[in-house]
Amino acid sequence: MRSKKSQAVLTRLKQITGTTSDASLSSALKISPQTLSSWKGRDSTPYSLCVDIAQARGISLDWLLLGEGPVLRSAPAQSAEENQDNATRENTILALWRLLNEEDRRAIQHALEEKRRLRDMELQLSEMAAILATLQQSKET
Template sequence: MSNTSLVSVLHRLKQVTATGSDSALAGVLGVSPQTLSSWKVRDSIPYAFCIDAAERHAVSLDWLLLGLGSPARTPVTTTEPSATELLELLQGLSPADLQTIRLQVVDKLRLQELERRLDELSAAVPSA
């Protein structure tokens, strides 16, 4: 059985919700047992339910959907990353990924320059 099969996803959902049965899991997810049964028949669960469960139970979507890594979600930092931290992260990327990031940075800098020039021009034009 694959880690990405619906049965595996439902098993991980039962783990994080501390439910032992499909009926109990359906109750925690806010769906009827028949809905859960239809997901099994179709071998598909709506992605929105997985996102909601991951958010509510603070688990990683990679773990919930794919069985990869740790169940614990990596906290999102709100502090600005240092240049050193960014360089360390960039070192792990492929040349193609680095080129993509480079192009995006160049585009962002170009847009910032255009916005700066637009602000200067707008300030120079008398308001009506």
């Protein structure tokens, strides 16, 4: 990819990898700092890398490459049968929810929020492990 917007793409890559510096971005992308420096010097970011990251993380390429639209890719279209199954499941859950007392509802909400927080932490941990592995590899060479 070659454009004046390459710096903006690198900034968005930092956002989705949770990094703040070029060194940490290069670690997260599993590339050398020299490679990242080269991209910046040429005002170029490899399109294939952007596609791979977007696919792996469910990120919209429009947002990653152009800064336009939503960050997350929209879910693929579902069949009418899948939509009906989802609606039935949601209605069942809602009916069960309404049968609960307020204390139970709060407990379930808390558990769901905790699960989301743990999932976010697991993602951060895996990214940190990748950075650590890259740093260890570079230290060995």
